[in-house]
Amino acid sequence: MSNNKSFVFGVSVSDYNFIGRETEIRQLKMNFEEGINTILISPRRWGKTSLVKRVCQEVDKEKVITVFIDIFRCKSEYEFYNTLTEAILKQTASRSELWMENAREFLTRLTPKISVSPEPNSEFALSLGITPHTHTPEEVLQLAEDIAKRKGKRIVVCIDEFQQIGEMPNCLSLQKWLRSVWQHQQHVSYCLFGSKKHTMMTVFQRRNMPLYQFGDLKFLGKIPTETWTHYIISHFADRHRSISSDLAAKICLTVDNHSSYVQQLSWIIFSLIDEGEMVEERHLQMGIDALIDSQEQLFMQQIEPLTAYQMNFLRCIVAGNHTNFGESRIRETFNLGSASNIARLKSALIERDLIENDGLEIHITDPIFSLWLTRRG
Numbered sequence: 001m002s003n004n005k006s007f008v009f010g011v012s013v014s015d016y017n018f019i020g021r022e023t024e025i026r027q028l029k030m031n032f033e034e035g036i037n038t039i040l041i042s043p044r045r046w047g048k049t050s051l052v053k054r055v056c057q058e059v060d061k062e063k064v065i066t067v068f069i070d071i072f073r074c075k076s077e078y079e080f081y082n083t084l085t086e087a088i089l090k091q092t093a094s095r096s097e098l099w100m101e102n103a104r105e106f107l108t109r110l111t112p113k114i115s116v117s118p119e120p121n122s123e124f125a126l127s128l129g130i131t132p133h134t135h136t137p138e139e140v141l142q143l144a145e146d147i148a149k150r151k152g153k154r155i156v157v158c159i160d161e162f163q164q165i166g167e168m169p170n171c172l173s174l175q176k177w178l179r180s181v182w183q184h185q186q187h188v189s190y191c192l193f194g195s196k197k198h199t200m201m202t203v204f205q206r207r208n209m210p211l212y213q214f215g216d217l218k219f220l221g222k223i224p225t226e227t228w229t230h231y232i233i234s235h236f237a238d239r240h241r242s243i244s245s246d247l248a249a250k251i252c253l254t255v256d257n258h259s260s261y262v263q264q265l266s267w268i269i270f271s272l273i274d275e276g277e278m279v280e281e282r283h284l285q286m287g288i289d290a291l292i293d294s295q296e297q298l299f300m301q302q303i304e305p306l307t308a309y310q311m312n313f314l315r316c317i318v319a320g321n322h323t324n325f326g327e328s329r330i331r332e333t334f335n336l337g338s339a340s341n342i343a344r345l346k347s348a349l350i351e352r353d354l355i356e357n358d359g360l361e362i363h364i365t366d367p368i369f370s371l372w373l374t375r376r377g
């Protein structure tokens with residue numbers, strides 16, 4: 001195990017650094033193999049990408065071809081079509097060096113215009129040169145189904161950072177295209193996942209939206225403490241260091257089992273001790289301080305645009321209030337303004353992903369942000 005990193009955070013993880021999620025893997029694998037569309041939502045850095053990549057590894061490759069794309073950088077409809085088409089052509093080609101051959105076939109078959117070089121600087125001058133002049137959305141979106149039929153296999157297209165689709169200009173007409181083409185496909189299903197619960201919920205849970213109830217909607221939960229402690233203890237032991245299960249559990253508790261922070265805090269603490277040594281309570285405290293410090297710049301940026309009322313609302317939550325904000329006692333103690341102001345504060349902070357509403361209670365999304373706010377007072 002010496003080539004493995006002990007702890008990894010901030011990027012998706014696999015193999016040695018991936019733990020748990022057995023139930024989720026099983027359910028998603030079933031959906032993939034049976035052609036059920038899946039929507040997966042969680043706050044940032046809980047483990048969506050790692051999970052979906054893992055499922056892609058585990059599906060029966062005889063039956064299913066998975067295509068994985070990340071559309072974080074796609075800012076417009078046609079950027080999305082180019083990214084999607086390139087991924088589908090590349091990842092369904094049986095030999096990777098042949099994908100361009102298929103691409104040429106697809107592109108020229110549909111578009112005599114493609115031989116004209118795309119105008120430089122135009123917003124559509126992208127990798128494959130798919131533009132509104134060369135392809136209709138329908139043609140682009142139908143490609144995967146055509147390939148699946150030809151190959152006699154199912155295709156599952158996994159689209160990471162799908163919240164982008166809710167934030168593009170003319171996103172509504174794009175969503176209409178997606179629904180109208182995708183819903184008729186027999187051989188292709190979709191796994192659409194992302195953070196920004198607010199945006200994702202707008203896309204999938206509003207009755208008047210095109211992708212309303214498009215598939216099996218799942219909220220990714222947290223990895224439980226027993227699973228994490230096992231991971232932490234064994235990864236310390238692999239490098240001849242030790243940590244008690246009590247302290248490992250305290251790492252989880254401190255960061256409220258937030259996946260990326262569990263790994264990051266474990267790493268910071270790991271780096272404080274030498275081979276043969278054992279973690280002590282003081283290392284945990286030093287680790288927490290260091291973790292908060294490492295995030296401070298980011299948190300400062302996040303609060304910079306907030307109004308005084310919005311800051312007061314955050315302080316109010318951090319002080320332990322999670323409901324009944326309209327009560328005059330709470331409003332006065334924390335200076336939240338009028339009762340009608342509360343709804344505005346909530347939605348503004350939800351939109352920024354700083355707080356979460358689970359239906360009953362409001363919580364700060366990021367546990368370290370919450371700790372930082374508490375310390376700052």
Ligand SMILES: Nc1ncnc2c1ncn2[C@@H]1O[C@H](COP(=O)(O)OP(=O)(O)OP(=O)(O)O)[C@@H](O)[C@H]1O
Pocket residue numbers: 008009010011012013017018019020021042043044045046047048049050051194195259260261263264
């Ligand atoms: N199953 C897992 N086992 C171990 N660590 C995990 C697991 N899932 C997530 N993590 C931790 O969380 C971090 C973020 O994981 P990942 O990138 O998969 O999350 P995400 O939800 O896709 O994040 P984002 O919303 O930023 O795209 C990883 O770097 C790792 O530290």
Ligand SMILES: [Mg+2]
Pocket residue numbers: 048049050160
């Ligand atoms: Mg991700």
